[in-house]
Amino acid sequence: QVQLVQSGAEVKKPGASVKVSCKASGYTFTSYGISWVRQAPGQGLEWMGWISAYNGNTNYAQKLQGRVTMTTDTSTSTAYMELRSLRSDDTAVYYCARESAYSSEEFDYWGQGTLVTVSS
């Protein structure tokens, strides 16, 4: 069965960086893109960016350009999201999500989420 398993919770100081991993299993990793979506406490879902697991092409949300980098390691079927220059408003649960097998227009599998807390 398809699974996306994310790394554990992180606590970071303002200005630091965080790197969250998302290990995929149960499908051919390179056949589906991965997006990262975050959710601040009590808030809605915010799309952060997308990476093609096939060729590594990326597209980042404009507001995060320059601070976020998404990568994949096809040898371990793992996607990574690194966010730099962390601020308090980056405190959120970060999810990885797979492009769906239906039409690639939506996400059919999600990781369990990784809480990143930014606090001095």
Place this chain on the structure above:
Amino acid sequence: EIVLTQSPATLSLSPGERATLSCRASQGVSSYLAWYQQKPGQAPRLLIYDASNRATGIPARFSGSGPGTDFTLTISSLEPEDFAVYYCQQRSNWHAAPMYTFGQGTKLEIK
């Protein structure tokens, strides 16, 4: 950039009642729209894709309509487990790469 506006922000209903949730797109660029359900402490769950198709395992009481700029998620008869937050989502393209937009969510609460 597409903006998705969901209404109402909060919907208070009782089990057994019919729920109608709306999602309006700022521009009608695609007939593809998805709906998700999210419960506290859980990741979102895909309910509907391509505006009107139920994802695998989703009960028949959930239905979606569109396309165009106005989309609707209907829950025909609410079960206790349906009270949650619902998000709509659409994909567009930026220089041949995908970008995704979510609505701000509708909270469906027990009356």
